Amino acid sequence: MKTMLPVTSSLLLVLISVFKHGSAESHDVLYPYGTDQGDKKNPVEDDGTSGEIPLSIEFQFFGKNYKSLHVNNNGVISFNTAVSQYTPDAFPLTNGETFVTPFWGDVDNDLGGTVYYRESTDPSLLQQISEDMEKHLPDLHYKATWAFIATWDKVAYYGSASKKVNTFQAVLTSDSYHYIAILNYGDIQWTTGTASEGDAYTGLGGIPAQAGFNSGDDTHYFNIPGSRTNEVLNIQSTSNVNHSGRWVFEVDDFKVPGGCIFQAKFAAEGEEFWREDVCGTKCTCQGGKVSCADEACPESATCEASGSFFTCKTKEKTCL
Template structure:
């Protein structure tokens, strides 16, 4: 009987874990080569080429016409980012960027970094519905989106099988701009060169999440950034959906009065 109970608990526990993971995965917008994505090179601290975008994306009062997708968990404007140990926002260097999970990714060790811009009606409809749900007082209909996904990416110096999957979605109606940061599975916080343990991917200087406009005024550090608790970012939110953070970024300061919430399972 005890053996059967133990087996039953294992099965139920596995089912709950699977259900939770499926829920997290559903937060991610479709990605991959079958969606028309391009992939970054397998290169430590690598980056995409400069990517011209078909619609200007306004980031705190300044329109941008191109961007970079950096292997180390950053979408940047005007400059690529090879730095692997994250600094807290605001940055001294004045780099404007969005950081779903700024840490020392090494896609040579595992995983891929995907990206595409799109005006696919199904994606735009999803962006519109999400933004209307979270910001019902702001009229918004998406005309463009950019999706960057770090899929099962390993960390520098990894001596484990731990990987992270997360995503940044940028969208605009031509005037108002939003970012959505989605977290499916976060298993490590730190690469070895940032002081992390090669066997655990923990310790040292953990990953940073949020965004920085580059003007030292408009920025946001997601709570737990650069602390061990950032490992649990997939259970936090500012819009009532664990694993998702959403911000309006065209000219308004992020609503820092919106407290993060933890997902209790």
Template sequence: MKFSFAFLFLMLGAVMNVQPEREKASLLYPYGLDQHDHKNPKLDDGTSQQLPITVPFTFYGKKHQTLYVNNNGVISFGTRVHQYTPEPFPLADGRPFVAPYWGDVNNVLGGDIFYREITDPALLERITKNINQYFPEIPFTATWGFVATWDHVAYYGSTTNKGNTFQAVLTTNTKTSFIILNYWDIQWTTGVASDGDPETGLGGTPAHAGFNSGDDTHFYNIPGSETEAIINITKTSNVNVPGRWVFQVDDFKVTGVPTEVPKVANRNDCWL
């Protein structure tokens, strides 16, 4: 009788885990070693090497042919970003970068940072379909992409197993460029060196999301950045897909941005 109960319990658990995995697959683009991703080193405030890209990516009028994937939740052009406490955009020093979740990541304590150029035609087609859905007035067929994923990454000073999973995708047809920011699971906002609590990963100066072109004009701060509300970014969107933000970044255009910052709520609450 105990064996049968245990068996049914395990089967129930397996069924209950199916839906979250399906949801994850629908929001995040494929990543990991089985996708031939590269991994950043296990290093607090670390970065990748300078990465050459095969197709220039236009970011507000400037074509970039190299980039860095920085452990602290940033893809940058021209310079590495070791800074762990975020600042609002625009930045006084003019660093151009995309910040899916700029905070004090420490992957030594947990998690991995993956990245690769996208060469799979099926995935480029999927990205094209998404962009066409969100921006139907803009003719676009993705011919190049780059995906970086922070997979269950820990925060500096953590005494828990909390981890954040989020993703940034750059894509272009050589003329028009987009960034896609995906947020699957956000469990912390702040590292201890940014005055966060070691047990909760909250408080202090919370993480920042958005992008900075390098001038004083073209930038965007996703609502809730550097406030406690950023932990609910999995529920917000500018394209009506909770957990996804998409921007055209060859020219400054922000589409469908909500006018109110979401209230702090439980992870199981629905975002409206």
């Protein structure tokens, strides 16, 4: 029985205000899943796991190759060991933990929902992934040869006194040269279980879910904007590839399309921001790279938090 919270790191970021939103509805992002697709099911168990799943290929993640993984009920794919922790820590975690986390929160599939997974070389699935990558990463000329799909379908949260459920998916795929992770978000209705100080009736508050990647060191990690804040509830309407509810990453040599990574935070292409709370250094994301220069807010503006970074906001004049 859950009686106390694990130790957590300090909050890293909040949702940035500039995203590339797509016109597609979030339900369009999910690849086919379920027993009719050949999926296996995780145990119906609070904080449960699939156990170690051998892979037919070596999947490259942050420069290391992995031949197996675990699908954990609490919204984590892990490469080294199973993860039963239910309250998410802020990335980076530096003790060797290697995670792909579409939505690390306190799932309780005993109260509702199913966790599915499968490894696949099905031609129709690979063709669908290849066509999507042609839209999202046209310069890569990507033709999928392998995929692993994990889907958390209509899963409830621990301590739930409501009917709120979440549906999300993580896809690992390779063309034998490149290694890609796709995080897909269907309907997201809750952020937090009661053992993480969430509200039983709303599924909100407390320490919300974490989404992103962790390589096990203090350098190679990424937090999807909104992670461990209430704004993670809106993750189904955000994207880095102009397709609402989908985030796509190259994870062999880590790259995030659609913008820049700056201090493990996402800045959209063309975004201008200040990197500190005194607004003394202005930065711009251009061509996937961030350039910064000394520049302060004008006297007519104030320095205010704006998502992951800061912005100069012009003071409003009061008319008498």
